[in-house]
Amino acid sequence: MDSPPTTRDRIVQAAMELFWRKGYGSTSISDILETAKVNSGSLYYFFKGKQELLVAVLEAYRDGIGPALLNPAWNGVDDPIEKIFALLAGYRRALVDTDCFYGCPIGSLALELHEPDPEVRELMAANFTAWTDAVRECLEQADLRPETDVRALAELTLTVMEGAVMQTRTFRDVAYFDRAVAQLRQHIDQLRKE
Amino acid sequence: MDSPPTTRDRIVQAAMELFWRKGYGSTSISDILETAKVNSGSLYYFFKGKQELLVAVLEAYRDGIGPALLNPAWNGVDDPIEKIFALLAGYRRALVDTDCFYGCPIGSLALELHEPDPEVRELMAANFTAWTDAVRECLEQADLRPETDVRALAELTLTVMEGAVMQTRTFRDVAYFDRAVAQLRQHIDQLRKE
DNA sequence: TTGTTAGTTGAACGTTCAATCAAGTCAATC
DNA sequence: GATTGACTTGATTGAACGTTCAACTAACAA
Numbered sequence: 001m002d003s004p005p006t007t008r009d010r011i012v013q014a015a016m017e018l019f020w021r022k023g024y025g026s027t028s029i030s031d032i033l034e035t036a037k038v039n040s041g042s043l044y045y046f047f048k049g050k051q052e053l054l055v056a057v058l059e060a061y062r063d064g065i066g067p068a069l070l071n072p073a074w075n076g077v078d079d080p081i082e083k084i085f086a087l088l089a090g091y092r093r094a095l096v097d098t099d100c101f102y103g104c105p106i107g108s109l110a111l112e113l114h115e116p117d118p119e120v121r122e123l124m125a126a127n128f129t130a131w132t133d134a135v136r137e138c139l140e141q142a143d144l145r146p147e148t149d150v151r152a153l154a155e156l157t158l159t160v161m162e163g164a165v166m167q168t169r170t171f172r173d174v175a176y177f178d179r180a181v182a183q184l185r186q187h188i189d190q191l192r193k194e
Numbered sequence: 195m196d197s198p199p200t201t202r203d204r205i206v207q208a209a210m211e212l213f214w215r216k217g218y219g220s221t222s223i224s225d226i227l228e229t230a231k232v233n234s235g236s237l238y239y240f241f242k243g244k245q246e247l248l249v250a251v252l253e254a255y256r257d258g259i260g261p262a263l264l265n266p267a268w269n270g271v272d273d274p275i276e277k278i279f280a281l282l283a284g285y286r287r288a289l290v291d292t293d294c295f296y297g298c299p300i301g302s303l304a305l306e307l308h309e310p311d312p313e314v315r316e317l318m319a320a321n322f323t324a325w326t327d328a329v330r331e332c333l334e335q336a337d338l339r340p341e342t343d344v345r346a347l348a349e350l351t352l353t354v355m356e357g358a359v360m361q362t363r364t365f366r367d368v369a370y371f372d373r374a375v376a377q378l379r380q381h382i383d384q385l386r387k388e
Numbered sequence: 389t390t391g392t393t394a395g396t397t398g399a400a401c402g403t404t405c406a407a408t409c410a411a412g413t414c415a416a417t418c
Numbered sequence: 419g420a421t422t423g424a425c426t427t428g429a430t431t432g433a434a435c436g437t438t439c440a441a442c443t444a445a446c447a448a
Binding site: 021022023025026101102103107108110111112114115121124125128149151152153155156158159160161162163164166167169170171172176179180182183184186187190 | 215216217219220295296297301302304305306308309315318319322343345346347349350352353354355356357358360361363364365366370373374376377378380381384
């Protein structure tokens with residue numbers, strides 16, 4: 001049923017992969033061309049330049065949060081709190097699978113791009129919001145004390161994930177990730193009813 | 195008493211400033227030369243290349259954590275827990291003063307450099323360790339429950355700061371920082387004796 | 389057949405980059 | 419006053435970069 005990927009798709013795919021692995025600045029157009037097996041003219045037929053390609057990549061990430069991130073992580077998980085930690089476990093796996101090299105692609109871009117265009121900045125923000133909104137829904141389904149600031153707690157989850165990825169990558173040791181997640185679990189446990 | 199800064203010092207100073215504001219990759223050698231008012235030959239007389247300059251910058255940051263970061267933040271603060279939040283307030287101020295553009299220089303570098311040399315990676319790790327060690331000392335002086343994992347809690351403080359800076363910069367809104375810090379305070383309060 | 393549209397090709401362009409180096413300065417030492 | 423050695427100068431190099439473009443192909447339509 002699924003037709004072979006279009007040239008445009010191959011370019012976006014390659015850019016997603018390379019921006020994740022090498023970062024935006026360190027990925028050259030020719031890197032992308034080689035990976036996607038495409039000539040430069042084709043790339044510039046579909047995209048005005050490198051930055052418009054970044055926009056497409058960020059849109060692809062945003063649209064993939066549900067199908068490519070949440071659905072696999074939540075397969076077979078029902079408890080709303082456990083869904084949150086299953087999501088975090090997905091990032092842990094990505095770290096372990098890459099020897100603690102690669103973490104969250106959006107987080108890396110967010111700190112690498114020091115003066116992003118408004119469109120790029122807003123797309124990164126949209127990615128974060130979509131992520132925390134999903135966590136927020138879980139928290140609202142859980143039995144937390146009524147006075148709990150669910151928004152702040154969902155944002156803290158993202159905060160902890162991103163900060164933990166940063167330290168894990170820097171120390172090349174997933175134990176930093178585990179200790180941070182354990183602290184988050186302890187914090188959330190304190191907010192449960194009873 | 196303090197003599198005029200040496201050429202070397204001016205170069206390191208300029209590089210610290212520019213790596214913080216523009217990032218490592220986006221700072222060119224000629225940016226540094228202009229800022230430091232130095233010719234390229236002088237820079238290459240003191241440093242083998244851009245990366246050796248990065249090493250010097252990371253060493254300068256590490257050596258400055260006490261005198262340039264902790265001492266000013268802790269001026270007039272005695273309570274060990276309040277010292278921690280005074281430190282975080284310093285980062286908040288930096289964000290507000292720069293319209294939520296610039297956060298922690300080490301954190302930005304840690305996510306920007308995807309394949310850092312071992313020496314660079316270890317220096318970033320040393321910066322993080324020096325930071326969390328300072329927080330750890332505060333936590334050990336505080337009256338926390340004896341079963342508290344003080345190391346994990348100190349690392350969580352760094353995690354929250356870095357993650358909060360990332361979101362604050364992306365949303366250009368310091369409220370994200372404040373909500374994260376409020377959650378951290380709530381968590382630490384839960385771990386106090388009684 | 390002829391024209392039109394959508395997509396592809398890859399050599400070439402101008403710029404910017406990190407890095408080099410031969411020549412020069414100047415205060416201290418002999 | 420000659421010599422030394424630490425430091426400075428800035429034009430220059432060559433590679434890598436993002437981007438452009440005129441020519442080309444294939445499919446479909448008039």
